Amino acid sequence: xxxxxxxxxxxxxxxxxxxxxxxxxxxxxxxxxxxxxxxxxxxxxxxxxxxxxxxxxxxxxxxxxxxxxxxxxxxxxxxxxxxxxxxxxxxxxxxxxxxxxxxxxxxxxxxxxxxxxxxxxxxxxxxxxxxxxxxxxxxxxxxxxxxxxxxxxxxxxxxxxxxxxxxxxxxxxxxxxxxxxxxxxxxxxxxxxxxxxxxxxxx
Numbered sequence: 001x002x003x004x005x006x007x008x009x010x011x012x013x014x015x016x017x018x019x020x021x022x023x024x025x026x027x028x029x030x031x032x033x034x035x036x037x038x039x040x041x042x043x044x045x046x047x048x049x050x051x052x053x054x055x056x057x058x059x060x061x062x063x064x065x066x067x068x069x070x071x072x073x074x075x076x077x078x079x080x081x082x083x084x085x086x087x088x089x090x091x092x093x094x095x096x097x098x099x100x101x102x103x104x105x106x107x108x109x110x111x112x113x114x115x116x117x118x119x120x121x122x123x124x125x126x127x128x129x130x131x132x133x134x135x136x137x138x139x140x141x142x143x144x145x146x147x148x149x150x151x152x153x154x155x156x157x158x159x160x161x162x163x164x165x166x167x168x169x170x171x172x173x174x175x176x177x178x179x180x181x182x183x184x185x186x187x188x189x190x191x192x193x194x195x196x197x198x199x200x201x202x203x
Contacts, residue, residue: 075124
């Protein structure tokens with residue numbers, strides 16, 4: 001069995017920009033948390049492991065990979081390349097008890113290319129009887145997970161105005177969709193691309 005998901009991979013320039021942002025935010029939060037919760041703990045996602053998840057599949061059989069690739073190729077055949085602005089930060093579910101800290105992409109409006117791409121992926125996976133997502137799609141890049149003292153971390157984020165800052169990081173060029181494999185290891189998850197479906201470069 002393979003633990004798999006479908007995502008857009010990031011380029012090296014964006015990963016570098018995110019790494020710098022993580023270092024800055026970590027420094028600001030650490031200084032603020034020294035006052036109220038020095039034992040608070042965040043787990044920072046390695047920049048090379050950050051991606052834009054379009055759909056999590058869970059455990060699949062290796063023989064399903066070719067079917068998934070075929071369904072994605074068919075469903076994405078009319079989807080074009082596009083650029084996404086990366087800026088701003090947010091948390092899930094909220095600042096009262098945050099569990100995930102993320103970098104924002106353009107708003108996921110009904111007309112956004114990101115939502116259209118996610119829906120095309122959802123359609124492809126529905127044909128293979130993968131269950132549909134239970135929550136609305138929200139485009140984001142997870143940069144940290146809150147492990148301990150979430151309430152205090154949320155308060156510290158609020159006190160330093162973390163989510164109010166722009167944090168412009170540049171753009172994400174969406175040129176392909178990848179089926180990814182996730183291997184859970186003591187040092188964290190390790191991701192491997194199983195296949196890639198290139199989008200139409202001409203539109």
